Amino acid sequence: MPLPRAPRGALAALATLLAVLALLALAGCGSDAQPGPAPCPPCPEPEPRPGPAVAPPPAAAPGRLDAILARGSLRCGVRDAVIPFSFADQASGQIIGFEPDLCRALAQELGVRAELVTVTPSTRLARLLAGDIDCIAATLTHHHGREADLDFSITYFMDGQKLLTRRGSPVRSPTDLAARRVGVVEDTFAAQAIREAQPECSPVSFPGYAEAFLALKRGQVDAISADATILLGLKNSDQDPAAWSIAGDYITDEPFALGLPQNDSALRDRMNLALQRLWLSGEYMKLYNRWFGPHTKYYLPTTWRMEIWPGVRKKS
Numbered sequence: 001m002p003l004p005r006a007p008r009g010a011l012a013a014l015a016t017l018l019a020v021l022a023l024l025a026l027a028g029c030g031s032d033a034q035p036g037p038a039p040c041p042p043c044p045e046p047e048p049r050p051g052p053a054v055a056p057p058p059a060a061a062p063g064r065l066d067a068i069l070a071r072g073s074l075r076c077g078v079r080d081a082v083i084p085f086s087f088a089d090q091a092s093g094q095i096i097g098f099e100p101d102l103c104r105a106l107a108q109e110l111g112v113r114a115e116l117v118t119v120t121p122s123t124r125l126a127r128l129l130a131g132d133i134d135c136i137a138a139t140l141t142h143h144h145g146r147e148a149d150l151d152f153s154i155t156y157f158m159d160g161q162k163l164l165t166r167r168g169s170p171v172r173s174p175t176d177l178a179a180r181r182v183g184v185v186e187d188t189f190a191a192q193a194i195r196e197a198q199p200e201c202s203p204v205s206f207p208g209y210a211e212a213f214l215a216l217k218r219g220q221v222d223a224i225s226a227d228a229t230i231l232l233g234l235k236n237s238d239q240d241p242a243a244w245s246i247a248g249d250y251i252t253d254e255p256f257a258l259g260l261p262q263n264d265s266a267l268r269d270r271m272n273l274a275l276q277r278l279w280l281s282g283e284y285m286k287l288y289n290r291w292f293g294p295h296t297k298y299y300l301p302t303t304w305r306m307e308i309w310p311g312v313r314k315k316s
Helices: 008-031 064-071 098-110 124-129 190-197 209-217 228-237 265-281 283-292
Strands: 073-078 086-088 113-118 151-159 161-166 181-185 202-206 223-227 244-247 254-260
Touching (some): 064 073, 073 124, 086 098, 098 113, 098 265, 098 283, 124 254, 151 228, 151 265, 161 190, 161 209, 161 228, 181 209, 190 202, 202 209, 209 223, 209 228, 223 228, 265 283
Parallel strands (some): 181 223
Antiparallel strands (some): 151 254, 161 223
16 A cells, blocks of 8 residues: 655755754864964075184194205204314314214214204203204203103113212212312203202302313312213313313213104104114214224223114114
């Protein structure tokens, strides 16, 4: 049996109701969502700012060794009145002695010539620091108190401080210097050493060994304190060597070394290598015997040996 039809007005009302419900549902869904902030436009890229100026690293200054090789000469500071180490020859006026000969041999090892520059204990350090000389070869003791100002090579000569007196003098050792005057050369460590050995002595400073020796001859001092080889040179260069005596035991040990510019390891290493090669080749002892050998006026027997490092060979 067919179902009865709903009246047309009822169907229209139902369609209207469904449309309203759909609109309400859409409105309810939208009310739960909160509107968010509007998105930011992309930030512009910052303009590059110039940074602080950075200077390029300075070019490394050429070391002293480079300057020596470029110049073709090794400038050595030597003395002019310390017989037989370094002194002026009366006939020629040239500087001769053990240290000038050593400088020439060192220069030859470097492949350059030696240039001798006269210095004194008062000027040798200043001339090295000023760049007037490349090394000091002037009876310079490797003393710890000097290491604040310069570097040193290995030892090239061993000596020790003694006393020079008139023969027959009661002064035989530092003990005998109490209340006596002793001549020393200024800007050396002799005064300090003699005061340590005899606090009651009175050191008198002179500009050089010749002046100190003259004072001893005149009776102005009772002794001279200096390295034994220097005293030997004073004694045996006198017209009457027998009138003088080198007294007592060694007061100090005095290792002589080349004075070199600080913080220049290239030059120091090269000079050390040259010294060791001279020793290994026998050239060092030839120079030594020329000035201190048994056939000289300054004979000084030695059992000292130079420090030789492993791996060092004489120059071929």
